[in-house]
Amino acid sequence: MSVHLCNCRRAFTVLALLVxxxxxxxxxxxxxxxxxxxxxxxxxxxIARASVSDMAIWSDLPxxxxxxxxxxxxxxxxxxxxxxxxxQDPNMNNxxxxxxxxxxxxxxxxxxxxxxGQSWNQVEWLETQSQLxxxxxxxxxxxxxxxxxxxxxxxxxxxxxxxSIYLDSRWMGRRLVSDEGxxxxxxxLAINPDGSVIVTYETAQGSESKIVAVEGGASINDAxxxxxxxxxxxxxxxxxxxxx
Numbered sequence: 001m002s003v004h005l006c007n008c009r010r011a012f013t014v015l016a017l018l019v020x021x022x023x024x025x026x027x028x029x030x031x032x033x034x035x036x037x038x039x040x041x042x043x044x045x046x047i048a049r050a051s052v053s054d055m056a057i058w059s060d061l062p063x064x065x066x067x068x069x070x071x072x073x074x075x076x077x078x079x080x081x082x083x084x085x086x087x088q089d090p091n092m093n094n095x096x097x098x099x100x101x102x103x104x105x106x107x108x109x110x111x112x113x114x115x116x117g118q119s120w121n122q123v124e125w126l127e128t129q130s131q132l133x134x135x136x137x138x139x140x141x142x143x144x145x146x147x148x149x150x151x152x153x154x155x156x157x158x159x160x161x162x163x164s165i166y167l168d169s170r171w172m173g174r175r176l177v178s179d180e181g182x183x184x185x186x187x188x189l190a191i192n193p194d195g196s197v198i199v200t201y202e203t204a205q206g207s208e209s210k211i212v213a214v215e216g217g218a219s220i221n222d223a224x225x226x227x228x229x230x231x232x233x234x235x236x237x238x239x240x241x242x243x244x
Contacts, residue, residue, distance in 0.1 A: 029056035031084055031098065032071040039118040042068070044086065044096045057083055072098065072113055072120045079103050081111070087140045087147060097147045099126065099138045108134040110151060112171075126164060126171050135162075136185075143191040146220070150177065150187040150199050159185035161201045163212055163230075168222040175227050177201075177210050184208065198235055211235040 029049045034042040049056035058076025073081065082101035088094040095115040102111030102125075110126035131153065138151040147166045152159045161178035164171045177199045178184035187201040196213040214220065215229045 029059045029077070030069075030071050031058060031073065031076075032060075032069045033096070033115060033120065034068050035070060035118065036068070041093060041095060041115055041118070043094075044088075044098075044115075046084065046086070048083075057081070070119060073111075073123055076100075076102070082108065082136070085138050085140045085149075087142045089142055089145050091145045097140060097142065099140050099149055101134070101136050101138065101151075104130055106130075107132075108136065110135045110138055110149070112149075127174065128170075131174070137187070139188050141189050141191050143195060148189060148191060148197055150189045150201075152178075152185045152187055152201065157183075159183045161185070161187045161199065163189070163197065163199060165220060165226065167220060167225065170222060172220075172225050173227040175212070175230050175232070177212060177232055178203075178208070182208075209235040209237070 029047050031044070031046050033044050036042055046057075056077050058073045058079075058081050060071045060074040080103040084098045084100040086096050086098045088096045097112070097114040099110055099112040101108040102123075104125075109130050111123050112126050113121050113123050115121070126149065133153045133155040135151050135153050138149050140147055140149045142148070148163065149165075149171075150161060150163045152161045158181075159178075160176060161184045162174040163177050164174055166172070177187070178201060182203055184201045184203050187199050189200075190198045192198065192211075194213075196211055198209055198211050200207055200209040202208075210232050211234075213231050213233075214226055215231050220226050
């Protein structure tokens with residue numbers, strides 16, 4: 001069993017506080033936001049029951065419906081939804097954005113939600129059109145209130161890494177980051193001060209990194225989807241001696 005208490009940008013795992021914080025609710029699981037008596041956001045708590053035979057992430061906390069908790073996606077365990085990734089927006093009262101692999105009845109696409117004032121936004125699909133293959137292991141980061149997500153898709157046994165950026169009210173179409181013909185999985189991302197993104201992922205030959213940038217300072221908004229204006233190049237970090 002594990003609990004994630006989110007009082008900053010990312011989720012941090014806290015194991016020892018479970019019984020103290022949740023007492024009799026320790027047998028349950030939930031992704032839930034705590035609010036104050038006025039309904040204002042305080043923090044997000046992720047409680048998981050990590051059992052091979054009885055994994056639970058997305059449920060509800062019985063008896064707390066009228067308390068200070070607002071549960072996200074309470075039917076997710078029954079649907080087979082996977083582990084969430086979360087980031088909090090430091091420019092917006094630390095409101096959380098959450099993305100996860102969500103079962104669509106055939107395979108897994110990415111679902112997402114965010115906190116909007118005093119409640120969770122309705123759960124939506126990250127992409128309006130379902131793609132073949134399972135979308136897995138999303139990771140999310142945020143820069144100047146704009147979230148970025150990377151994930152990998154299992155396309156018939158071949159993993160491919162993709163990136164999407166939130167525009168004004170929707171997500172950008174997926175952009176392939178990994179190389180064609182190379183099985184690539186388990187990405188992570190880091191956003192540079194200039195807005196470019198370093199995406200690192202695993203291949204059979206070891207870790208690979210790419211740097212993704214918006215070409216020519218193109219705008220990022222609903223009217224101009226920047227997917228065609230993103231450049232993807234090999235990236236090799238330099239060490240303290242300036243060597244790659």
